[in-house]
Amino acid sequence: MKQKEKAMVVFSGGQDSTTCLIWAMKEFDEVEAVTFHYGQRHELEIDCATSIAKELGVKHRILDMSLLGQLTPNALTRDDIEIEEKEGELPSTFVDGRNLLFLSFAAVAAKQIGARHIVTGVCETDFSGYPDCRDVFIKSMNVTLNLSMDYPFVIHTPLMWLNKEETWELADDLDALDFVRTKTLTCYNGVIADGCGECPACKLRKRGLDDYLDKKNKGVVSS
Template sequence: MKKNEKAIVVFSGGQDSTTCLFWALEQFEEVETVTFHYGQRHNLEIECAKKIASDLGVKHRVLDMSLLSQLSANALTRDDIDIEEKKGEVPNTFVDGRNLLFLSFAAVAAKQVGARHIITGVCETDFSGYPDCRDVFIKSLNVTLNLSMDYQFVIHTPLMWLNKAETWKLADELHALDYIKEKTLTCYNGIVADGCGECPACKLRKRGLEQYLETKGNN
């Protein structure tokens, strides 16, 4: 696509962002990653991101966004709030403003290093109802960032219209399925690889992998 250009991946060390990192390495000549420390429950998330970036030989930086946890009390930043999902409501793992701020700061970082391309793993197909994972939000923010800095950013969302099974399929096509299965941290309870098996993130991840492997086995 843009092999001679530079990109930054918004990177958490989870399944989706790691799939996006492998995707970006196929698409761009130079790739960097940025991880945000926003008071999330598990510092292991940041350590996973550092380790994966090191394994893949890409530059990695961690930016302090701890103010976000002070403003938005939620189950991802507070140990005393149980993770809950209620039908018809946005889960209490939603962090108000997170993707808005993350992508805005990623854009500032990108401009400083001469990168036009920003990659994020948001998805509107298998998502939890988070409003900042919607395609309309990403397109709107892309325009706003371009206007705010007079710079032609392009926000890429390789997973936007993929369900979890299709995300695993993409990982397999990128020759990264086993690595992503074994090295990434998706679990809300901070357990690497297959996770706790009980939280919503683990259930979604496991169900998607089972669906993909079943489809692959039937082909």
């Protein structure tokens, strides 16, 4: 049953956050989305998020977090840093403090509109080693936000225990598989839809989609 409360979705215009936005639209009566401009290399990410929110009829705001990109050198904000993943090290695409700050500012924005639900697409199953995508961090953050603002926030993570194949299945269950596949930007190189096919994000996305479509074609999924 749809909850008669407002929700704020942390929204990047990527596969995961778009799936979460559509999930939230089915779960709550009123949904808004917030996108953060943190100095990411591809301005297209902001344009993509804006376009998706407009098409879905969701109120959307963009917050300037460019200071974050200035503070932490990483492959998502710097052209001179190579996108790479080395065993035993955080990926070069990890942005220190990103989800900490995003959830904090999303909570501030949510409180102003009387929303206590915050939705984010973090995932511990396919989290690429990012520490701020872990369930333990989200639970800790939820407590911290509630204490800091004396407000009953609830952070929802619909994808937390799903792998990419299962995330595609969820999108299909929401009747949004084609929408998510063709409208979203997951690629680290800034290519919408199926992406460049070479970066880690594209490879993970494609592998999950191929696995899901293979199972669906064999009739072994519920969608």
